[in-house]
Ligand SMILES: Nc1ncnc2c1ncn2[C@@H]1O[C@H](COP(=O)(O)OP(=O)(O)OP(=O)(O)O)[C@@H](O)[C@H]1O
């Protein structure tokens with residue numbers, strides 16, 4: 099597969115160049131941990147960008163540098179073309195931190211209003227926008243309960259509502275789906291799509307590869323502080339069928355032996371036999387064989403490369 103050179107002249111809303119972070123840890127801070135080791139990527143206007151990597155890869159540390167919460171040890175980060183050191187560059191983003199700290203005696207309504215006030219909003223429009231985002235995140239029913247009485251998922255929804263209140267041009271979300279149940283995850287995914295359809299740019303981190311598969315235009319995969327894979331998801335994933343999984347019923351011992359003989363991996367399930375063939379080229383030949391032997395074909399599933407396969411192929 100050749101990597102086509104495509105010119106992309108969309109505005110770079112995030113531009114990270116050679117970002118590094120070393121923490122001093124331990125007794126008298128004598129040890130050093132390098133969490134981020136020269137990370138570079140950019141995020142273009144209007145896209146959904148997935149920032150992936152296993153636990154401890156350096157995602158949150160990078161995001162903290164990107165949002166000006168901690169200073170980099172090396173390299174540079176720009177938001178809307180301006181260095182993140184300049185506070186004005188941060189006014190156009192909505193940010194969801196990894197573990198949103200919400201003052202426990204505030205209510206979601208008060209917390210979201212406070213976030214709006216910090217973004218320069220106020221008055222009636224802030225009050226109505228606050229209710230709008232609380233409704234959008236399906237947390238309006240708990241708008242006036244104290245935050246300390248909310249569940250983890252309700253807290254996450256409150257944090258997302260706060261990130262959205264000022265209707266920012268770009269959302270930077272650190273693990274937006276964390277702590278949510280399957281319905282909640284689906285709602286947040288739909289919300290991210292809806293925001294993108296409204297022209298917003300979304301940058302989010304996750305360690306759950308399946309979450310980004312159908313969502314992101316581009317991704318960067320981080321591992322041990324370095325970007326190991328980055329680019330458009332469509333060009334990174336091989337489109338061709340890697341293997342075909344065939345599920346059969348009524349398989350005679352002779353047929354099973356013939357399949358093993360041909361070198362296929364056969365897995366027995368209650369009442370079923372599942373086997374894998376490489377690619378898809380021999381599917382016709384194999385199906386004729388099993389049908390002639392009187393077996394019943396329950397399912398034929400072509401498996402294309404997933405993000406997880408890519409991760410294992412490129413990141414290990
Ligand atoms: N303040 C700190 N002091 C010392 N080490 C730190 C600090 N913050 C992060 N680290 C270390 O930096 C590395 C990267 O951590 P980071 O939180 O950025 O990972 P992550 O990719 O966000 O992981 P997760 O998916 O678990 O959230 C880890 O080894 C972590 O222990």
Ligand SMILES: [Mg+2]
Nearest residue numbers: 157158159196
């Ligand atoms: Mg993290």
